[in-house]
Amino acid sequence: MKKTIALFVVGMMSLVLAACGGNGEEANGQSGDGGKIKIVAAHNQTSPENPYQIGMEEFKKAAESSDANIEVEVHAGTLGTSESELVEKLKLGGADVVLVSPGFMSKTGIKEIDLFALPYVFDSYDHWEKVVDGEIGNQMADIINKKSNNDFKLLGYWTAGVRHYYGKKPLNSLEDIEGLKYRTQTSGAVANYWEETGAVPTSVAWGELYQALQQGVVDAAENAYPYFVQQNHHKTENGKYITETGHDYTTRFLLINGKKFDSYTEEQKQAVMDAAKAAVKKEREALYTQEEEYKQKAIDEGAEVNQIDRQPFIDLAKPIQDKTAEEVGVTDMLEKIREMK
Structure with a gap:
């Protein structure tokens, strides 16, 4: 009888140890051993x-x-x-x-990272890579971890990708965007920028944007070719005109x-x-x-692409960059980014 009880106790202890991760693998996927x-x-x-x-x-x-x-x-x-x-x-x-x-x-609450989302803070992929893969990228990583x-x-x-405008009409000048219901961020520095252009920032969930463009809930949106072309936004009446504003190397x-x-x-x-x-x-x-693949796909499927003089857009962005950087305490980082262009 005593032997039976002892075996029962040992068996129960084994089950408890296994349930507690006694096999070296914790239930939540963490492991220090x-x-x-x-x-x-x-x-x-x-x-x-x-x-x-x-x-x-x-x-x-x-x-x-x-x-x-x-x-x-x-x-x-x-x-x-x-x-x-x-x-x-x-x-x-x-x-x-x-x-x-x-x-x-x-x-x-990590406001400093808004720096990387400001319109026209980067002007090419080479510029972007130099920033994020260098000292500034490391500095931002430390801020994210500590804060x-x-x-x-x-x-x-x-x-x-690099984000461009697409909408119900092409942009030939900065004035052409005025009054358009524009799917983009509706708060913060990005929204402030598009409000300065005269557009009306409008919130639409990504999964609902195709329908919003098709039904005229918004007049235009902005994103990179692989993203909006994969979702067929360019096939809608309010998405077929693409103007390469290049406002955000994301x-x-x-x-x-x-x-x-x-x-x-x-x-x-x-x-x-x-x-x-x-x-x-x-x-x-x-x-x-x-x-390049999805730009060509958009053109092949009926979208129209045009270039625009970006300088007026860039000039409009600079004071917003300065103000935002000062507010979140990254003016030095912004200046370094500009020096790396």
């Missing part, structure tokens, strides 16, 4: 051809091919198509790695939950950083290639 970790990576785009998805798949491939015992689960829009949802999930542990834009990150109390750790800078932040990252072994940390580096390279390559 080399056990297998699962990383949930998410972005808000649903197209399998999107550069976001291509970059995330490269992150998965590189992380899982390491010797660090890592599994990556990629979600393309399935954890939410709203970036604010993804930021919240990252903070609360519903996702481990997410991709978000400056506009949504600034809502977390979020380590909720967010930057793994790398991705791009969502920055996207690849973030990991910093506290969870700190729980990994040194080998796992290095594997994640190496995978992020590979993903940055792959995502940028995909985007740069798709810029």
Whole structure:
């Protein structure tokens, strides 16, 4: 009888140890002892051809091919198509790695990142890469980590392309945009800029924009070729005229939950950083290639593309850049960015 009771106690203890992660792998995917970790990576785009998805798949491939015992689960829009949802999930542990834009990150209280979203702060991809891959990019990464109390750790800078105007009529001068209901940010420096042009910033969810253009809820929108062409916005009456304003060489932040990252072994940390580096390279390559591909696709399918003198737009942006930089305390960084052009 005593032997039976002893065996029962040992068995129960084994079950308890297993439930508590006694096998070296914690239930929440964290591990500090080399056990297998699962990383949930998410972005808000649903197209399998999107550069976001291509970059995330490269992150998965590189992380899982390491010797660090890592599994990556990629979600393309399935954890939410709203970036604010993804930021919240990252903070609360519903996702481990997410991709978000400056506009949504600034809502977390990290106002300095608005610098990277200001119209015409960058004038080419070469300029953008020099900034984000250099001293200023490192400085911004430190700001994100410290101001979020380590909720967010930057793994790398991705791009969502160079954004252009598209609408129900082409722009031949700055005056042509006046009065247009324009789908863009409706608060902050970006909204202030478009209000200065005379446009009326209007809020429409990305997933509802095709219908909004088709039904005349908005007169125009702005985005990069791979994004709006993949969604067929150029096939609507209010999206067929594309004017290459080139107002935003976009920055996207690849973030990991910093506290969870700190729980990994040194080998796992290095594997994640190496995978992020590979993903940055792959995502940028995909985007740069798709810029031309989808521009041509838009033209082939009936869209009309025209160039415009950007200088009046650039001149209008400068005082807004200065004011925003002063308000968020990054005037020195803005000056350095300008010097790198």
